[in-house]
Amino acid sequence: VLTNADVDAIAGLLHLREGTPFALYAHRAVLGILDRNPLFEVLDRRIVPRRELEPDGWQMLRLVDGSESGLEIRAFPVPGKVPLYEEQGSMEVIPGAAGLTTGLEIRSGGARLAYVANCAEVTDDVRRRLAGMPLVFFDGTLFHDDEMIRQEVGTKTGRRMGHVSIAGPAGSLAALDGLGIGRRVFLHINNTNPILVAGSAERKTVEAAGFEVGFDGMDIAL
Amino acid sequence: VLTNADVDAIAGLLHLREGTPFALYAHRAVLGILDRNPLFEVLDRRIVPRRELEPDGWQMLRLVDGSESGLEIRAFPVPGKVPLYEEQGSMEVIPGAAGLTTGLEIRSGGARLAYVANCAEVTDDVRRRLAGMPLVFFDGTLFHDDEMIRQEVGTKTGRRMGHVSIAGPAGSLAALDGLGIGRRVFLHINNTNPILVAGSAERKTVEAAGFEVGFDGMDIAL
Numbered sequence: 001v002l003t004n005a006d007v008d009a010i011a012g013l014l015h016l017r018e019g020t021p022f023a024l025y026a027h028r029a030v031l032g033i034l035d036r037n038p039l040f041e042v043l044d045r046r047i048v049p050r051r052e053l054e055p056d057g058w059q060m061l062r063l064v065d066g067s068e069s070g071l072e073i074r075a076f077p078v079p080g081k082v083p084l085y086e087e088q089g090s091m092e093v094i095p096g097a098a099g100l101t102t103g104l105e106i107r108s109g110g111a112r113l114a115y116v117a118n119c120a121e122v123t124d125d126v127r128r129r130l131a132g133m134p135l136v137f138f139d140g141t142l143f144h145d146d147e148m149i150r151q152e153v154g155t156k157t158g159r160r161m162g163h164v165s166i167a168g169p170a171g172s173l174a175a176l177d178g179l180g181i182g183r184r185v186f187l188h189i190n191n192t193n194p195i196l197v198a199g200s201a202e203r204k205t206v207e208a209a210g211f212e213v214g215f216d217g218m219d220i221a222l
Numbered sequence: 223v224l225t226n227a228d229v230d231a232i233a234g235l236l237h238l239r240e241g242t243p244f245a246l247y248a249h250r251a252v253l254g255i256l257d258r259n260p261l262f263e264v265l266d267r268r269i270v271p272r273r274e275l276e277p278d279g280w281q282m283l284r285l286v287d288g289s290e291s292g293l294e295i296r297a298f299p300v301p302g303k304v305p306l307y308e309e310q311g312s313m314e315v316i317p318g319a320a321g322l323t324t325g326l327e328i329r330s331g332g333a334r335l336a337y338v339a340n341c342a343e344v345t346d347d348v349r350r351r352l353a354g355m356p357l358v359f360f361d362g363t364l365f366h367d368d369e370m371i372r373q374e375v376g377t378k379t380g381r382r383m384g385h386v387s388i389a390g391p392a393g394s395l396a397a398l399d400g401l402g403i404g405r406r407v408f409l410h411i412n413n414t415n416p417i418l419v420a421g422s423a424e425r426k427t428v429e430a431a432g433f434e435v436g437f438d439g440m441d442i443a444l
Binding site for chain 2: 007011014015017018019037038039040041042084085086153154
């Protein structure tokens with residue numbers, strides 16, 4: 001399931017090319033970007049069907065042969081921006097309805113979680129979707145909005161890239177507080193984000209607020 | 223220097239996106255494919271200039287700021303095919319002049335080598351280019367033309383993919399024999415190729431013929 005069309009979301013498809021059957025789900029807007037780009041034809045459509053996410057309501061994820069995977073998802077729009085390579089000048093953070101940035105509710109039997117890898121702003125709608133979830137994965141790109149500039153590795157703010165930061169009054173730490181969420185795990189963490197450093201002040205801050213820092217190979221049982 | 227436009231040659235550019243200055247060299251045909259694909263706009267053209275390979279003759283590779291790298295290259299066409307994602311039905315192995323598959327002679331001071339990562343056929347012209355070289359890196363995709371089919375991991379022959387195989391009367395082992403080349407090293411080796419297995423009969427065959435099997439981190443002083 002592709003939740004947006006940025007390079008970090010879609011370039012992995014090129015590594016899955018040729019010979020490996022799997023079903024690809026995405027919003028129509030994301031599928032449109034893939035369809036218009038000949039490079040993704042390396043994914044043979046006969047064994048990698050492209051399927052549209054239903055705009056609202058639960059749908060069963062199905063394997064290539066049409067059988068049920070046992071996982072159901074419900075997609076919802078979150079604030080985001082157009083992919084970098086589709087920008088036409090201005091900042092272009094869009095309200096979310098255009099389908100280029102998608103959050104997911106996922107359920108299987110009684111287990112349930114939400115996945116929001118990209119989010120430009122924690123709106124009331126996003127909060128409503130996440131309230132009471134046993135588990136939420138959330139966009140942890142930057143700790144401070146200007147950390148890439150301060151570390152002199154880039155010229156962009158998190159806001160400019162379509163990512164709400166962790167710190168600050170409108171940050172995810174404050175905005176996801178008090179929603180009765182079971183576990184809150186940051187993912188999609190940029191290499192400038194000091195929460196990646198064990199023992200850092202920022203790591204302690206997020207842990208004290210009840211958040212976890214995701215890592216490769218993390219295994220969670222629901 | 224991109225020597226063709228297949229996904230395995232160009233997808234790595236997406237990992238180099240944003241912030242890292244480097245100069246990109248390729249044949250006009252390859253640059254055209256990149257230029258037509260919006261995805262590669264993640265490489266900021268202000269810090270990643272795209273430069274055309276001179277069709278014939280030596281040229282100095284230059285850094286982003288225009289200064290000399292100390293490496294000179296001379297590109298030459300080799301038989302190849304259009305990239306998979308640009309195929310329009312038929313096999314489309316092309317004679318080479320279209321610029322979609324390029325070999326390189328590289329020199330610096332008195333040192334000299336040739337690099338041919340993709341080659342559909344070892345023609346007399348290719349042989350002439352490689353004769354007498356102190357070092358040649360050469361396309362080692364498959365050992366047997368039909369090994370992917372025999373191993374049941376694919377339906378394509380090497381020939382269909384635009385790669386001459388190592389074995390057989392027209393294979394690279396025979397075709398690169400007797401040319402007075404110093405060291406001959408296979409690279410671009412597919413994971414079905416048994417020369418990757420130390421001690422295999424095929425590895426012994428290529429080593430007995432005076433070829434080496436390239437590996438990650440290989441270090442050669444000329």
